[in-house]
Amino acid sequence: MGSSGINAEYMGSSGINAEYMGxxxxxxKAEEFREAxxxxxxxxxxxxxxxxxxSEAQRHLDNKxxxxxxxxxxxxxxxxxxxxxxxxxxxxxxxxxxxDILKLELDMVVRFFIDFVDNGSQRKTIGxxxxxxxxxxxxxxxGYLETVQRVIERSTANGRRDAVNLLDELIQENHGEGx
Numbered sequence: 112m113g114s115s116g117i118n119a120e121y122m123g124s125s126g127i128n129a130e131y132m133g134x135x136x137x138x139x140k141a142e143e144f145r146e147a148x149x150x151x152x153x154x155x156x157x158x159x160x161x162x163x164x165x166s167e168a169q170r171h172l173d174n175k176x177x178x179x180x181x182x183x184x185x186x187x188x189x190x191x192x193x194x195x196x197x198x199x200x201x202x203x204x205x206x207x208x209x210x211d212i213l214k215l216e217l218d219m220v221v222r223f224f225i226d227f228v229d230n231g232s233q234r235k236t237i238g239x240x241x242x243x244x245x246x247x248x249x250x251x252x253x254g255y256l257e258t259v260q261r262v263i264e265r266s267t268a269n270g271r272r273d274a275v276n277l278l279d280e281l282i283q284e285n286h287g288e289g290x
Contacts, residue, residue: 175201179215188222191240194259198251213265220266230277237281249285256282 162168162178171178177196182188193216203212227233237259245252260278263271 177201182219187226188219190219190223198255198258217266220268224270
């Protein structure tokens with residue numbers, strides 16, 4: 112463990128899971144918690160990488176790179192989170208071609224449409240995402256919705272027209288709430 116209080120541990124699947132050493136449940140745990148935090152005043156954090164290796168996952172975070180493996184296996188294709196990362200300024204590895212990106216986005220959009228077939232379920236899912244990630248952030252929510260709209264619009268997926276129209280409505284509603 113380094114001076115930053117981060118203990119890296121390789122898990123071997125996909126993604127990153129960081130766990131905070133939470134509230135102690137016993138006297139022994141309480142003592143361990145105090146001893147672990149006595150040195151520099153910062154709590155210890157254990158970061159567990161579910162990605163294939165921790166160093167590569169850390170490089171992705173440090174360089175704001177998006178890495179998605181098999182979006183067709185993720186509920187909703189990971190589309191909403193992917194668009195959120197794009198909106199936050201994350202990008203792709205330099206070796207990704209425009210064709211690679213379009214294929215990845217198409218896979219995400221298709222899976223999103225499989226899991227959320229109609230405008231009602233799409234509206235509900237996007238609304239839930241906004242409520243969790245953009246509550247009281249009207250301007251940012253509009254930028255995020257425009258990013259989702261751009262990604263869906265440039266895909267070749269069936270049903271994209273209806274989804275783009277839905278996003279137009281959500282953007283207008285968001286403008287109305289911000290006024």
